[in-house]
Amino acid sequence: MFLKFFYTLKEIGIxxxxxxxxxxxxxxxxxxxxxxxxxYTCARAILVKSEKYFDLYDQVFxxxxxxxxxxxxxxxxxxxxxxxxxxxxxxxxxMMADALGVDEDQLKNMSPEExxxxxKERLKDQEGEHHGGYKWIGTGGYSPVGHSxxxxxxxxVGGQSRNxxxxxxxxxxxxxxxxxxxxxxxxxxxxxxxxxxxxxxAGPRDRINIDETIRETMRNAGEIELMFDRxxxxxxxxxxxxxxxxxxxxxxxxxxxxxxxxxxxxxxEVKTYFFHNTIYDGLWEDPARYKKPRNIIEFSRLDPDTxxxxxxxxxxxxxxxxxxxxxxxxxxxxxxxxxxxxKFLAKTFSHSVWLNPVSETMWGYTHTIMAxxxxxxxxxxxxxxxxxxxAKLMNKN
Amino acid sequence: xxxxxxxxxxxxxxxxLDQELASIVNISMKLExxxxxxxxxxxxxxxxxxxxxxxxxxxxxVLNVKSSMKLVEALYQYDTLTRLNDSRFGDSxxxxxxxxxxxxxxxxxxxFCADKRTVLLIDEIDKADTDFQDDMLDVLDQMQFDxxxxxxxxxxxxxxxxxxxxxxxxxxxxxFLGRCNFHHIxxxxxxxxxxxxxxxxxxxxxxxxxxxxxxxxxxREIDSIEKKxxxxxxxxxxxxxxxxxxFRAKDLVxxxxxxxxxxxxxxxxYERAKNIASRRRMF
Numbered sequence: 001m002f003l004k005f006f007y008t009l010k011e012i013g014i015x016x017x018x019x020x021x022x023x024x025x026x027x028x029x030x031x032x033x034x035x036x037x038x039x040y041t042c043a044r045a046i047l048v049k050s051e052k053y054f055d056l057y058d059q060v061f062x063x064x065x066x067x068x069x070x071x072x073x074x075x076x077x078x079x080x081x082x083x084x085x086x087x088x089x090x091x092x093x094x095m096m097a098d099a100l101g102v103d104e105d106q107l108k109n110m111s112p113e114e115x116x117x118x119x120k121e122r123l124k125d126q127e128g129e130h131h132g133g134y135k136w137i138g139t140g141g142y143s144p145v146g147h148s149x150x151x152x153x154x155x156x157v158g159g160q161s162r163n164x165x166x167x168x169x170x171x172x173x174x175x176x177x178x179x180x181x182x183x184x185x186x187x188x189x190x191x192x193x194x195x196x197x198x199x200x201x202a203g204p205r206d207r208i209n210i211d212e213t214i215r216e217t218m219r220n221a222g223e224i225e226l227m228f229d230r231x232x233x234x235x236x237x238x239x240x241x242x243x244x245x246x247x248x249x250x251x252x253x254x255x256x257x258x259x260x261x262x263x264x265x266x267x268x269e270v271k272t273y274f275f276h277n278t279i280y281d282g283l284w285e286d287p288a289r290y291k292k293p294r295n296i297i298e299f300s301r302l303d304p305d306t307x308x309x310x311x312x313x314x315x316x317x318x319x320x321x322x323x324x325x326x327x328x329x330x331x332x333x334x335x336x337x338x339x340x341x342x343k344f345l346a347k348t349f350s351h352s353v354w355l356n357p358v359s360e361t362m363w364g365y366t367h368t369i370m371a372x373x374x375x376x377x378x379x380x381x382x383x384x385x386x387x388x389x390x391a392k393l394m395n396k397n
Numbered sequence: 398x399x400x401x402x403x404x405x406x407x408x409x410x411x412x413x414l415d416q417e418l419a420s421i422v423n424i425s426m427k428l429e430x431x432x433x434x435x436x437x438x439x440x441x442x443x444x445x446x447x448x449x450x451x452x453x454x455x456x457x458x459v460l461n462v463k464s465s466m467k468l469v470e471a472l473y474q475y476d477t478l479t480r481l482n483d484s485r486f487g488d489s490x491x492x493x494x495x496x497x498x499x500x501x502x503x504x505x506x507x508x509f510c511a512d513k514r515t516v517l518l519i520d521e522i523d524k525a526d527t528d529f530q531d532d533m534l535d536v537l538d539q540m541q542f543d544x545x546x547x548x549x550x551x552x553x554x555x556x557x558x559x560x561x562x563x564x565x566x567x568x569x570x571x572x573f574l575g576r577c578n579f580h581h582i583x584x585x586x587x588x589x590x591x592x593x594x595x596x597x598x599x600x601x602x603x604x605x606x607x608x609x610x611x612x613x614x615x616x617r618e619i620d621s622i623e624k625k626x627x628x629x630x631x632x633x634x635x636x637x638x639x640x641x642x643x644f645r646a647k648d649l650v651x652x653x654x655x656x657x658x659x660x661x662x663x664x665x666x667y668e669r670a671k672n673i674a675s676r677r678r679m680f
Contacts, residue, residue, distance in 0.1 A: 017575055023428060032427050038420055045421040046428075049574035051435060051581035210477050217481065224485050 005064045006047075012060055014053045020046050036065065205230050237303055238270040239349075241283055243312030252357035255381060256311055259355075277316045278338040278372075279345065296341060300348050307393045308345060308352035311381065314372045315358065321368050342375050353389040357381040412441065412448035413592045418580060422449065425578045431519075431537055431559035433574070436582035439627020442562040446518035449558065456511065458557070459518045460504035462525045468532045474501045475546050496547050505536065509553040517557040523564055530569060534576045585628065587614055597632050598639070605646035609635050612649045616660065619673055626660040634659045 002024070009016050024046045033039050040061060048057050205228035212227035219225075242256055243249050249256070273283035273294065285292035324337045346352055354376035356369065363369045363378075372378065377392050379385035406422045407414070422445070425432040434442045450457040460471055480499045483489045491498045502510055508517040522530055536542045540553040561577060563569060585593060587610055594606050613631050626634075637656045638644050644655065654674045661667040 015571075019575055023430070027424055027428055030427060032424050037416075038424075041417045041420050042424045045424065045432075045578040045580050049433075049579045054581065208478065214477070214481065217485075222485060224481060 002043075005043075005060070008060050008064060009047065009057065012056055014048060014056055014060075016047045020049075207231050236269065237306040239273065239299075239302075239306055239308045240270055241273045241275060241279070241308070241310045241312075243277060243310075244274045244287055244289075249313055249357075252313065252381070255357055259311065259381070275312070278312070278314070278321055278368075279310075279341050280338050281336070281341070296345060299345065302348075304349060305351070306349055308349040309389070309393070310352070310354045310376065312354070312356070313358050314354065314356055314369045314378070315366050316368050318367050318371075321371060339371065339375070342372065346375050351393050351395070352376055353392055354378045355381040355385065355389060360385070406449055406452055409448035409451040411596055412444055412451075413589065413596055414448070415589070418445070418582065421578065421580050426558050428578070429556045431534075431561050431577040433522075433561045433563065433569070433577040433579050434582060435563050435579070437584050437625070437627060438564055439629045440582040440584055441628065442582060443518065443520055446516055446560040446562075449560070450516045453516075455558070456513060456515045457518060458504050458508045458511075458515050459520060461520050462522050462529075464524045464526075466525055466529065468529055468536070469503075471503045471505045471533065472536065472542050473503050473506045473544055473551075475499060475544075476501055497549075500544055500547065505533075506542075506551060508557040509540070509542075509551055511557070512554060514555040515557045517559045519559065519561045521564060522561050523569070530573050534573050538576050587611070590614075590628070590631070593628060594632070594635065598635060601635070601639075602646060605638065605649075606635070608646050608649035609638060612654060613660070616654075616670055616674075619670060622661070622666045622669065624661070624663050624666060630660045630662075 006016060006021050024043055027033055027042055027046065033042050044054070044057055048054065207229045209227045209229040212229075213225065216225035216227055217223065244256075271285075273285060274287050274289050275283050276289060279296065282293040282295045284290070285294060321338050324335050354372060356363070356378055358366075358369065358380075360380040363373065369378070377389075379389040379392070406419055406426070422432065434445065436442055446457060446459075449455070475496070476499045479491075480493060480496075483491055484493045487493070505517065508515045519533075522533075537559060540556055541550055543550050559577075590610050590613075591606060594601065594610065598606070609631070613626065613634070617625050634656060637659050641655065648655075654670075657667060657670050657674065661670050
């Protein structure tokens with residue numbers, strides 16, 4: 001029964017499993033489902049396992065039982081995208097017009113319906129050109145390209161890629177309330193960083209060690225000898241270096257801020273330093289990068305097991321990274337180019353990562369990102385990237 | 398295993414149930430499958446389990462999942478220390494050579510061994526790691542587990558009604574989802590909220606309730622609030638408003654919102670809400 005319904009669900013892209021279909025059959029046979037309303041709720045509870053698909057389920061349901069036509073094949077996605085674009089358009093017409101590469105005035109004269117139809121056309125074109133997996137897991141802000149469009153150092157990648165970001169905007173609108181692509185909040189960051197810990201016994205000895213107790217009791221000829229251990233506590237040392245200078249980091253400040261807040265609350269031994277663009281002779285302890293410089297040579301004295309996390313967009317003019325006098329600060333003239341200093345840090349701390357708020361698909365366009373990612377394992381500052389970075393940091397080798 | 402005809406779940410005294418959820422609960426009970434509930438904090442996921450126990454008169458067993466939890470802790474515990482102590486001093490009535498007497502049931506074990514059908518609430522499953530979740534689902538699927546120390550298998554006498562809650566935005570693993578029914582509780586709309594408030598405050602002034610709910614929903618709308626106030630906060634807020642002798646219901650319309658700290662628990666959220674509230678008052 002309802003085989004066709006089941007297969008329509010599957011075709012439309014809801015991950016339904018045969019097992020759950022059998023469960024539904026079982027429910028039908030037990031006579032628990034007595035009306036269409038019952039069927040609607042029960043079939044959903046049994047077949048659909050995520051609220052993301054509730055909307056799709058509804059559409060298939062009315063199609064199957066009420067005969068409402070399904071939107072054409074790729075209609076679901078594009079409908080949603082177009083609606084998202086319309087929202088965006090209402091908020092910021094100029095940006096959208098730019099992103100789509102069309103004339104703002106021309107669009108202004110269209111009615112909302114015409115606009116949606118127009119967007120749909122454009123989106124279909126887009127899909128043809130840029131296939132495949134965008135993983136737009138929230139780096140905050142809609143469009144890194146749009147924001148930093150005037151960067152002299154090569155962040156701007158021209159009209160074509162801006163189109164990509166328009167699709168991205170629309171993409172993000174899908175399942176707006178429930179998707180994983182929302183901004184990184186503390187809760188999400190804590191989820192990702194949960195595994196970043198190094199448990200070491202610490203504190204008072206107040207946990208009973210049963211094995212030791214039994215052994216000691218035996219040695220003591222049966223006279224009970226209680227043995228205690230210390231509780232396991234997290235003692236991971238972390239150095240967090242944040243690029244807080246220059247406006248190329250501006251769009252990402254809130255994301256970085258969240259990460260920083262969280263790190264401060266979560267880890268006992270986290271030291272935060274600041275730098276501008278890249279690291280030369282030193283890092284600063286104060287955000288203004290003025291009062292408390294620390295020479296990075298001193299870092300070699302620290303525990304090499306310390307995890308080093310660098311957060312920055314790694315986007316700058318190539319000479320800033322390569323030249324021996326690349327720093328804009330006159331005091332930093334040790335003669336070592338930044339790239340050498342970075343290599344030194346990477347060698348000192350075997351567990352280090354670079355988190356980049358710039359979307360990974362854009363990295364290839366910026367020379368310095370490529371250069372730095374050869375020194376440090378680089379990950380996108382998103383939920384996905386954080387998880388990968390944590391895995392890398394906890395890697396034993 | 399499932400006999401009584403009157404055991405349909407129809408809601409409880411302090412719980413406003415929508416029809417959809419009721420039929421999902423009932424079908425999960427009949428199919429004897431765990432029901433996984435997701436939804437924003439404060440949509441009454443945990444309350445549902447309490448409501449079921451109240452309405453069907455079944456005992457409730459709560460397993461609060463913690464991040465460091467191991468599955469075996471939820472099943473049973475072997476009390477080595479008491480046994481060691483007994484074997485040394487020999488002054489207890491327990492038989493030291495019988496390990497069974499030192500096995501204590503954990504929450505899942507208790508639910509299995511109960512001689513009455515129970516409601517087993519597994520709260521905030523997303524806190525534990527995925528291994529825990531999958532292993533536990535195996536136990537719940539088979540409705541049995543082994544006690545390694547005594548090489549015994551504990552089988553559920555009566556399959557408990559299992560309610561699992563999760564706050565996570567992330568989806569749980571596929572094998573996990575495959576084994577349970579799923580429902581997402583949406584945040585109640587103002588009408589529903591009015592009913593919920595009515596259930597909690599029987600003799601509330603209807604104007605106060607309406608104004609408070611309106612103010613509450615408009616405050617949930619404020620942008621970039623990290624932790625939106627939920628039903629629990631609203632109930633506490635109304636309680637606070639009721640307790641204040643100087644408070645008048647029409648103040649809320651004018652934008653005078655006292656006790657914002659009850660609604661917003663994070664200081665940036667609080668500051669923001671306070672700013673916006675005071676700005677509204679001027680117009």
